[in-house]
Amino acid sequence: MSKPINKGTDERANLLSPKPAELVTLPSFMDCHDHQYTQIVIGLKGTVEFEVSGKGNLVGPGQGCVVTSGNDHAFGGVIGGSDILVLNMPPPKNDDPLILQKLNQLALEDTYFQLDGSIQKLIQMLSVEMQASPDDLLLSRACNDTVIALLQRHMLNYEPSKKESRFSLDAIDRYIEQHLSRKITVAQLAGSVFLAESHFHHLFKSQMGITPHQYVLGKRIDFAKSLIEKGQYTLGQVAEFTGFSSQSTFTHAFSRLLGMSPRHYKKTHNVK
Incomplete structure (x- = not known):
């Protein structure tokens, strides 16, 4: 006999769950938090400062970083209104852990990355659509799936001079x-x-x-x-x-x- 579905509980869970993909404008001050899901951040406009696991760096348009679940990190806009695309990954499932395994491995090897021109253009197009329809969950999910599917094939080495952690x-x-x-x-x-x-x-x-x-x-x-x-x-x-x-x-x-x-x-x- 199937269990009855608690719609109220499901709705509350959906409200608390982050969207698969979302556009965020960061303020000029720094914030710090962690979360129990892996997250990919890609710069769209302006410059963002990130620190993940003690590794600090600046992230500009077409650049990004991987933050694995439970890994606290600091972030904030540096120049003007800094816009980012955030891809929130679901918890891994037994039947499909492959993509998160790859992302977790990626974070261990290269927390920060640079995207090539072709995927940057695609991300800009998707961002325009998301900005026009911010409440479209289907579009958000499609953006997440598309970028994740192409991400590793369009990543380049990212080795700018890294910012030293500051203790003032x-x-x-x-x-x-x-x-x-x-x-x-x-x-x-x-x-x-x-x-x-x-x-x-x-x-x-x-x-x-x-x-x-x-x-x-x-x-x-x-x-x-x-x-x-x-x-x-x-x-x-x-x-x-x-x-x-x-x-x-x-x-x-x-x-x-x-x-x-x-x-x-x-x-x-x-x-x-």
Whole structure:
């Protein structure tokens, strides 16, 4: 006996699933994330900066990169409105794993690639059609299938001078100072210096000796101390200004790091 189909569940799954192919305009700031599916990114207009597994590079029109599933990466537009074509690959199936095996192998050998002129023209034509009909799922699927089928036969060696991964403590400090009153994630810190999250975390800990989370917490406590010493704010306001979710959370963190409560610290500095 066949199981009943839950249409609501299927519809929600479809809404959460990425389109097979989509056009994306990237902002000038960096973002960082990962996803549980392989993705191919091809530049259409402008210049995009990518970092995948610690390998940074610029991607222009006709160039691209492969991001395998679960591999966190940083990306952002560099010049003007940077447009990209994104091909989202489905999870591998037992009956047809060949294409994803090839792509995963490709990513190990050449994360970045250059396409020849013939497939670039085809991609531009498909992009124009997709731009005219952004909600056409059949067109999106056809674009994905067509480009994937031709991709490996039209790839060229791509060996420009690769950008070195950047670790600027000044840039990290500026980002923290600008966002200290709110939650700051490791992914956001990584994006502030154009690095993928896992690479940033490893690099930060190896150079600073502490985790990014510990560093941000130290910054919050240092700022809290300066606010308390000014004597212009209540401890509740200090907790809010320094990004703690509550005064009790602030008190616990402050006491653990300094060995005294914020109230005691206030008294030691003769603040009423």
